[in-house]
Amino acid sequence: MSYLQTNIFPITNLRELKSRYRLYLIRGLSADQEEYDPNIQTLIRKLSYAMRTPVAIIMHSGEPHLVLHEDAPEPPSPYQLVRATAIFEAAHKVFTLDYENPTQETDALRVRFLQFAIEGALFNNCNFWQPSAGNPFFERHPVLDKEGVCVYRGYGVRVVPIEIGKLGACIDVQHKYVSKHPLPANLKREAFRKHKNTGCIYRYGNRWYEIKLHDHTGLSVTEQMISSGSANPIPLFQYIMDNVPKPLPREVIDLPPTSPALKYLTGRDDVRYAAAALCYPVFDTSDARIKRTHRDTILPPAVRHQHIYTFVQNHLSTIRFKDMTVRISPTPATTPKRVFLPPDLAFGNGTVYSVRGTPGTTYVSLEQLGQTRINALFDRKIGPHATKPLDRQYVILPKSIWDSHGPAFLNDLKRVMNALYSQELPYDPVPIIYNDLGPKTYVVQGRAILAAVEAAPREPGYGVAMIHETVDRRNREHDQLAAMVMRKLRDRGVFVSVIHTTVSKECYHLPPNAPAGKDYEPLDNKQGKLNGYLRNVAITKVLLTNERWPFVFSSSLHADLTIAIDVQLNTACFAFIGKSGPDIRTVQKTSNQKERLSKAHVRQTILEVLRQEAALGRKDIRSIVVQRDGRLYATEIAGIKDAITTLNVEGVLPGDASLNFIEIPKRSAASFRLFDMSTRPSGHGVASNPQIGSYYIPTTRDGYVCTTGREFYHPGTSKPLYVKYLEGAMPFHEILEDVYALTCLAWTRPEDCTRYPITLKLADIRLREHAGGYDEDALEYNNEPETEEAEANE
Numbered sequence: 001m002s003y004l005q006t007n008i009f010p011i012t013n014l015r016e017l018k019s020r021y022r023l024y025l026i027r028g029l030s031a032d033q034e035e036y037d038p039n040i041q042t043l044i045r046k047l048s049y050a051m052r053t054p055v056a057i058i059m060h061s062g063e064p065h066l067v068l069h070e071d072a073p074e075p076p077s078p079y080q081l082v083r084a085t086a087i088f089e090a091a092h093k094v095f096t097l098d099y100e101n102p103t104q105e106t107d108a109l110r111v112r113f114l115q116f117a118i119e120g121a122l123f124n125n126c127n128f129w130q131p132s133a134g135n136p137f138f139e140r141h142p143v144l145d146k147e148g149v150c151v152y153r154g155y156g157v158r159v160v161p162i163e164i165g166k167l168g169a170c171i172d173v174q175h176k177y178v179s180k181h182p183l184p185a186n187l188k189r190e191a192f193r194k195h196k197n198t199g200c201i202y203r204y205g206n207r208w209y210e211i212k213l214h215d216h217t218g219l220s221v222t223e224q225m226i227s228s229g230s231a232n233p234i235p236l237f238q239y240i241m242d243n244v245p246k247p248l249p250r251e252v253i254d255l256p257p258t259s260p261a262l263k264y265l266t267g268r269d270d271v272r273y274a275a276a277a278l279c280y281p282v283f284d285t286s287d288a289r290i291k292r293t294h295r296d297t298i299l300p301p302a303v304r305h306q307h308i309y310t311f312v313q314n315h316l317s318t319i320r321f322k323d324m325t326v327r328i329s330p331t332p333a334t335t336p337k338r339v340f341l342p343p344d345l346a347f348g349n350g351t352v353y354s355v356r357g358t359p360g361t362t363y364v365s366l367e368q369l370g371q372t373r374i375n376a377l378f379d380r381k382i383g384p385h386a387t388k389p390l391d392r393q394y395v396i397l398p399k400s401i402w403d404s405h406g407p408a409f410l411n412d413l414k415r416v417m418n419a420l421y422s423q424e425l426p427y428d429p430v431p432i433i434y435n436d437l438g439p440k441t442y443v444v445q446g447r448a449i450l451a452a453v454e455a456a457p458r459e460p461g462y463g464v465a466m467i468h469e470t471v472d473r474r475n476r477e478h479d480q481l482a483a484m485v486m487r488k489l490r491d492r493g494v495f496v497s498v499i500h501t502t503v504s505k506e507c508y509h510l511p512p513n514a515p516a517g518k519d520y521e522p523l524d525n526k527q528g529k530l531n532g533y534l535r536n537v538a539i540t541k542v543l544l545t546n547e548r549w550p551f552v553f554s555s556s557l558h559a560d561l562t563i564a565i566d567v568q569l570n571t572a573c574f575a576f577i578g579k580s581g582p583d584i585r586t587v588q589k590t591s592n593q594k595e596r597l598s599k600a601h602v603r604q605t606i607l608e609v610l611r612q613e614a615a616l617g618r619k620d621i622r623s624i625v626v627q628r629d630g631r632l633y634a635t636e637i638a639g640i641k642d643a644i645t646t647l648n649v650e651g652v653l654p655g656d657a658s659l660n661f662i663e664i665p666k667r668s669a670a671s672f673r674l675f676d677m678s679t680r681p682s683g684h685g686v687a688s689n690p691q692i693g694s695y696y697i698p699t700t701r702d703g704y705v706c707t708t709g710r711e712f713y714h715p716g717t718s719k720p721l722y723v724k725y726l727e728g729a730m731p732f733h734e735i736l737e738d739v740y741a742l743t744c745l746a747w748t749r750p751e752d753c754t755r756y757p758i759t760l761k762l763a764d765i766r767l768r769e770h771a772g773g774y775d776e777d778a779l780e781y782n783n784e785p786e787t788e789e790a791e792a793n794e
Helices: 036-051 107-123 189-195 236-243 288-295 301-316 366-377 406-420 442-455 480-491 502-507 524-543 599-615 634-650 732-743 758-770 776-780 788-793
Strands: 003-006 008-010 018-027 055-060 063-069 079-081 084-098 137-139 144-146 149-162 166-179 199-204 207-220 260-265 271-275 279-283 318-321 324-327 334-336 352-354 393-398 430-434 461-467 494-500 561-568 571-578 584-590 623-629 658-664 674-679 685-688 702-705 721-727
Touching (some): 008 149, 018 107, 036 055, 036 063, 036 079, 036 084, 036 634, 055 107, 084 107, 107 149, 107 166, 107 318, 107 324, 144 288, 149 288, 149 301, 166 288, 166 301, 189 207, 199 271, 207 271, 207 279, 236 271, 352 366, 393 442, 393 494, 406 524, 430 442, 442 461, 442 480, 461 480, 461 524, 480 494, 494 502, 494 524, 502 524, 571 758, 584 599, 584 758, 623 634, 623 732, 623 758, 634 658, 658 732, 702 732, 721 732, 732 758
Parallel strands (some): 393 461, 461 494, 561 623, 623 658
Antiparallel strands (some): 003 334, 003 674, 008 166, 018 063, 055 063, 079 084, 149 166, 166 279, 199 279, 207 260, 318 324, 561 571, 571 584, 658 721, 674 685, 702 721
């Protein structure tokens, strides 16, 4: 049998490892409290940072207990939390942690202690630097130095469970993009504004770590006084020279005494100061300045595999930290090749495509599935599964676009939509044009859009709104303008999705020497990009907004009902999908909590929806899977259980219905990889991406499935989706297969694969349409410059 190789390297000497720890009963905290989960996380994070020791919280004898290493200092008590005060009472007993034979209480504890030991050893290794606790360890010398950006290669190391009782170190390669040059030594307060709240690597001698800049003090490093533990404060300049480990690096020796002092906050919210000339800006992957550099760091599987192996052999074979020695195998864990096949998919006119070769369907190979899906949607003889006519449609465009390439863009969108979705009346949206000629800011553009919609005669309907990228939006920051437009227009009966002007401006031009009245045309070298973009707008921005599903399951899921929950900016979305077919529904609710839902909130929503489903005759629901994007909180689980119990009593659900909970985080602490290994004639192994649908279940609670793979080519190494099984009675492989099947409803990218299940993708789309996330007050007051010239002067 063929095998897949993981990037998890087993720890081989668990039997030899022992640790001694103390327990403290935590009074003042109860699992019934709404703030229990966030307060627990706050305690772990802040106490670990403050005490420089591993901290864990476990349930012991039904009560929460703080766990500290035997040699750790006493914890501060009482400790103020959100609407609670924690008091730590010592158990006056030292316990021994058995790493090879953990109990349910100590299983997570041994992971925590081992993680701390491995990180501590690497932190003391002069070959590496770590931006902050829990981050990867980066090499001292950049692997790329290009266009003013230094790229540092790093290695994330996380202790994870494998098999029964065993542990391993999950290793992956990551990169950090840092400016080659520090902030100017003469940085003025005005110029600092663009750096406020951005990240920098502070090179404090050979200690490099990441800080988030908070403010410009207006003082130099010789003027800014700081406490140093002595009776009298001393200048920051003197503190640096006295305390940076010797020998001093050249950049510290050459530090100008006039360099500005900048303020930043620590993880404990303590104020600290840094010299501007030792701060090197960090770039995000979305930053246009590193676009070309980022492409050079996308590693093929064979290259990534070799870097991981080399790091383990050179730095991880034996880890020594304090009195602990951890031995790590040079050979990673392997797993037999196991693959889920995509479900059968139903399109229009009774067409069903099957990779499984189901009788009565049209067979398609896995390699051709993506292209077949997109071709079928635009095939007049097949088309989308949904056929119900669209409601009234609008398109909201900026005046600058309408006066240039807007008519050409609208005609092309209508052509693509009519090729995709046949109906008695062709797609012909009503245009609403808004005056976008003012500054490209959230407030000015937002007011202009609302004014245009208010002035236009309209009926309830759906639409697409084109907006500018605003100049007051930071990288990776939530798009206030998009959120406001979707929310405000929904209140006016118009449900819109948002697109931006960027692609259309890039793809159209007015031909040279064009006669008067000549329309804009697509650029020849942008026609392919434009066609793909228009197809995406037609499917994801028009069809999905109108809840017209392009294709649906023909084969069935294992679960009778799947409920997906996502929360953003005080808005929750619940997505419900049945066992098969077009039985898909979303519900949005406003929440008092930013990310975590209350028990009552979840209970009421589940009761409402399942009672409505029962009224439609859907009562035979015997297995329910609840998916959560990110963390599933105790209050949410309690609310769902309470609702199901109530429905059992009412007879809406059968009494033997099973309830299963899983978490699907967008980012997991362990960056897991699977490599498909083949052997060359020379005998050397070569790593490649695994087949899409490959999966690995190392424990009863942890599973990974490849939702991308070699059949859908992308540069780089595929990254399996992590699924955490919290509790339930369904077999884990059935739950994992359902998760994979839901990624195959790739409505957002029919020609390609999609990483996340459509339940969570759909919830995310709805949240973007319905969530707040914008400054209501700013729209009400005239606090913006009135002209482009005024904006420039600002």
